[in-house]
Amino acid sequence: MRENLHRFFRAARGVGVHVSPAESIDAMRAVSQVGFSDRTILRDALLLTLAKSQDEKLALRDCFDLFFSQPEPRQEQPEGADQDTAQDADQAPSSGAASDAGGGSPQQELGPLAQMLLSQDRNAIAAAIASASGAASLSDIRYSTQRGIFSSRILDAMGLQRLRDDLDELTATNPSLAERLRTALDGLREAVRDTVSQGLALYAREEAENLRNEILRNAPLARIERRQVAEMRALIRQIARRLRERYSKPRKRQRRGHLDVRRTLRRNAAWGGVPFLTAWKRKHRDRPKIVALCDVSGSVAQVSDFFLLLIHSLHEVVDDVRSFAFSSHLIEVSQILESKSPEEAMAEIMSKVGFGSSDYGSSLVDFEKEFMSMLTPQTTVIVLGDARSNNLDPRADILRRISERSKRLVWLNPEGRLAWGFGDSEMPRYATFCSVVRQCATAQQLERAVSDIVATYQ
Amino acid sequence: MADQKASTSIEAVESGLAAQGYIASRQIATAVYLSQQIEKPILVEGPAGVGKTELAKAIAAWRGMKMIRLQCYEGLDEAKALYEWKYAKQLLYTQILKDKLGEVLGGAQTLHAALDQLHDFGDVFFSKEFVEPRPLLQALEQPGGCVLLIDEIDKSDAEFESLLLEILSDFQVTIPELGTVSAITPPTVILTSNSERDLGDALKRRCLHLHIGFPEQRLEERIVESRVPGISQTLRRQMVGFIHEIRSLDLKKLPSVSETIDWARVLVLLQATELDTDIVKDTLNVLLKYEADIEAAAPQVTTFIAKAARSNVFG
Numbered sequence: 001m002r003e004n005l006h007r008f009f010r011a012a013r014g015v016g017v018h019v020s021p022a023e024s025i026d027a028m029r030a031v032s033q034v035g036f037s038d039r040t041i042l043r044d045a046l047l048l049t050l051a052k053s054q055d056e057k058l059a060l061r062d063c064f065d066l067f068f069s070q071p072e073p074r075q076e077q078p079e080g081a082d083q084d085t086a087q088d089a090d091q092a093p094s095s096g097a098a099s100d101a102g103g104g105s106p107q108q109e110l111g112p113l114a115q116m117l118l119s120q121d122r123n124a125i126a127a128a129i130a131s132a133s134g135a136a137s138l139s140d141i142r143y144s145t146q147r148g149i150f151s152s153r154i155l156d157a158m159g160l161q162r163l164r165d166d167l168d169e170l171t172a173t174n175p176s177l178a179e180r181l182r183t184a185l186d187g188l189r190e191a192v193r194d195t196v197s198q199g200l201a202l203y204a205r206e207e208a209e210n211l212r213n214e215i216l217r218n219a220p221l222a223r224i225e226r227r228q229v230a231e232m233r234a235l236i237r238q239i240a241r242r243l244r245e246r247y248s249k250p251r252k253r254q255r256r257g258h259l260d261v262r263r264t265l266r267r268n269a270a271w272g273g274v275p276f277l278t279a280w281k282r283k284h285r286d287r288p289k290i291v292a293l294c295d296v297s298g299s300v301a302q303v304s305d306f307f308l309l310l311i312h313s314l315h316e317v318v319d320d321v322r323s324f325a326f327s328s329h330l331i332e333v334s335q336i337l338e339s340k341s342p343e344e345a346m347a348e349i350m351s352k353v354g355f356g357s358s359d360y361g362s363s364l365v366d367f368e369k370e371f372m373s374m375l376t377p378q379t380t381v382i383v384l385g386d387a388r389s390n391n392l393d394p395r396a397d398i399l400r401r402i403s404e405r406s407k408r409l410v411w412l413n414p415e416g417r418l419a420w421g422f423g424d425s426e427m428p429r430y431a432t433f434c435s436v437v438r439q440c441a442t443a444q445q446l447e448r449a450v451s452d453i454v455a456t457y458q
Numbered sequence: 459m460a461d462q463k464a465s466t467s468i469e470a471v472e473s474g475l476a477a478q479g480y481i482a483s484r485q486i487a488t489a490v491y492l493s494q495q496i497e498k499p500i501l502v503e504g505p506a507g508v509g510k511t512e513l514a515k516a517i518a519a520w521r522g523m524k525m526i527r528l529q530c531y532e533g534l535d536e537a538k539a540l541y542e543w544k545y546a547k548q549l550l551y552t553q554i555l556k557d558k559l560g561e562v563l564g565g566a567q568t569l570h571a572a573l574d575q576l577h578d579f580g581d582v583f584f585s586k587e588f589v590e591p592r593p594l595l596q597a598l599e600q601p602g603g604c605v606l607l608i609d610e611i612d613k614s615d616a617e618f619e620s621l622l623l624e625i626l627s628d629f630q631v632t633i634p635e636l637g638t639v640s641a642i643t644p645p646t647v648i649l650t651s652n653s654e655r656d657l658g659d660a661l662k663r664r665c666l667h668l669h670i671g672f673p674e675q676r677l678e679e680r681i682v683e684s685r686v687p688g689i690s691q692t693l694r695r696q697m698v699g700f701i702h703e704i705r706s707l708d709l710k711k712l713p714s715v716s717e718t719i720d721w722a723r724v725l726v727l728l729q730a731t732e733l734d735t736d737i738v739k740d741t742l743n744v745l746l747k748y749e750a751d752i753e754a755a756a757p758q759v760t761t762f763i764a765k766a767a768r769s770n771v772f773g
Contacts, residue, residue, distance in 0.1 A: 049666060
């Protein structure tokens with residue numbers, strides 16, 4: 001059973017629950033206290049010791065059900081096969097019993113697997129499959145293409161070779177028994193196949209998920225397929241959580257350095273100013289204030305969508321975010337993003353400013369007219385867009401003024417560096433006023449860009 | 459054997475807590491049982507008002523132990539949570555002992571000799587007598603063990619979390635001047651959190667993680683029954699059904715168990731025998747704490763009452 005628990009821990013890692021060795025020891029101790037007899041108590045005990053959040057609990061509960069439901073399908077699977085054999089088994093028992101009682105020679109000659117199949121001892125078969133899958137190290141399965149090889153390994157471990165020999169022999173001596181054995185073998189194959197599929201679902205998930213996420217992280221955001229949007233949103237949320245964890249830690253206080261005389265005196269007033277407790281000057285660190293200007297025209301819209309989602313899920317890290325969307329003119333969208341779900345918010349933004357041909361010049365004019373005064377020396381301004389202004393006046397002078405008023409001006413461009421400056425791209429002209437210009441086409445680049453922006457405040 | 463014992467002991471926990479008026483679900487009882495057996499703290503998460511703090515109180519009352527409570531808040535530090543030196547007392551004693559000090563050091567000829575003599579007396583002023591134990595140290599010093607409730611840990615700073623790690627895993631604290639203080643009897647530790655911020659993995663790893671959500675209808679009825687004995691069965695069913703309907707709405711703050719109990723008390727006070735639209739509308743402010751929520755729920759009241767009454771017939 002200990003072996004089983006270890007395999008369960010591996011399956012748990014597969015569904016994204018972090019199980020460290022220390023946690024597995026705790027879980028073992030808990031399980032040794034509650035025992036295995038009551039499944040719900042066992043499950044509760046494992047949930048209590050392994051899962052660390054409500055999401056993890058749900059995932060682990062599913063995983064537990066899948067893992068410990070294994071014996072059942074195996075018993076049901078051969079059912080169909082058994083039903084068929086049951087009919088001819090009617091006459092078979094008499095003949096089988098007779099031969100058993102008589103000489104006992106054919107049955108005795110058979111290998112253990114054949115005997116087991118003929119006796120239709122389901123529990124024994126299930127146990128044999130379980131131990132064979134252990135021998136074939138089924139928990140190492142990683143990809144769906146490995147299903148065949150693992151099935152055959154398990155069957156080999158169960159003694160398929162011997163069974164084949166038995167079959168050949170029986171076909172000659174006892175055709176009806178051979179027929180029975182053959183049906184039972186089909187049932188067995190099916191059961192093994194199911195076991196392997198289940199193993200795949202349990203143990204390979206981690207690898208598959210990692211692979212998919214890796215591909216998704218590096219896929220260009222602008223050309224993402226509709227069905228992947230939801231997955232991408234989940235990924236962005238994951239990224240946001242990671243950034244939050246990394247940067248929401250309280251800014252470390254300066255514990256040594258200059259004595260803060262005023263606070264030291266005040267603190268020690270009770271002891272007549274004898275400085276028992278010292279107070280040190282602290283370095284004050286601001287949280288980032290971010291103003292984001294996002295192009296929502298055509299090809300950039302999707303990237304802007306994900307970017308806004310990311311920025312707005314960083315509440316704990318970022319003090320203040322004001323977002324603006326523009327294509328031909330510019331509006332503030334912070335309210336919409338705060339109050340609605342990502343899908344609805346984006347739809348509303350698009351209906352207000354989307355679908356226009358982008359005009360960076362007039363959008364910048366809009367921004368200067370209404371919102372310039374909110375830029376402070378603590379603000380980071382992020383512009384997300386391809387800087388393709390349809391040959392209209394780019395008004396780079398406004399961007400210069402924005403850059404002068406703010407702490408940093410970061411331009412994120414979904415296009416590759418090579419395309420900057422070709423056609424109607426005004427990127428080189430804008431770039432002179434930006435602190436940083438980066439390409440930002442994939443989730444990974446997006447994460448790096450935002451992470452860098454937040455890190456400058458640390 | 460062990461298995462049998464486990465399930466009966468879990469039932470014992472359930473009934474023990476029930477005797478104190480705390481109706482625990484199976485999961486909660488399992489958590490309490492396990493925390494006793496493998497001596498691990500329980501981290502309880504869940505929305506406000508589902509009985510996280512109550513659980514600690516019920517355990518303390520059931521096992522007849524003292525409960526020590528540490529309320530966390532931003533800026534809580536070790537001086538307020540762990541121990542503090544009694545500065546005033548130290549200062550006072552040095553003043554009183556000034557003359558004595560002269561006597562002791564009288565024989566010394568040089569400054570060095572005086573210093574050596576002083577060293578021989580050890581750290582008189584940094585001894586146990588001058589330590590003011592705060593909740594965490596108090597909990598370790600209880601001879602009969604106790605229930606230590608660290609309430610709303612998510613409100614404290616991340617530094618404070620690290621401070622707790624030593625206590626949670628080994629039930630000991632290290633005071634630099636005195637050495638390590640180990641617990642006489644390991645206390646039962648309950649930490650509660652409203653998930654206002656994510657707790658560190660190191661802290662979570664040391665605890666059993668228990669999530670208490672809103673209870674199922676049956677369980678909630680039993681809770682109301684034990685807390686508000688005067689309420690009639692029909693009314694109890696109706697009101698719990700009504701609250702479950704309310705929880706399906708998208709509100710700022712969903713009514714939790716504490717609100718259910720408050721409302722039950724109010725209804726008993728108003729001598730209601732049945733839910734009707736008027737009485738619900740008049741008392742909705744007991745359940746919902748935001749004006750916007752009340753406005754959102756008010757138009758639905760009649761439908762919800764009807765639904766609650768209907769489920770009552772079949773349930």
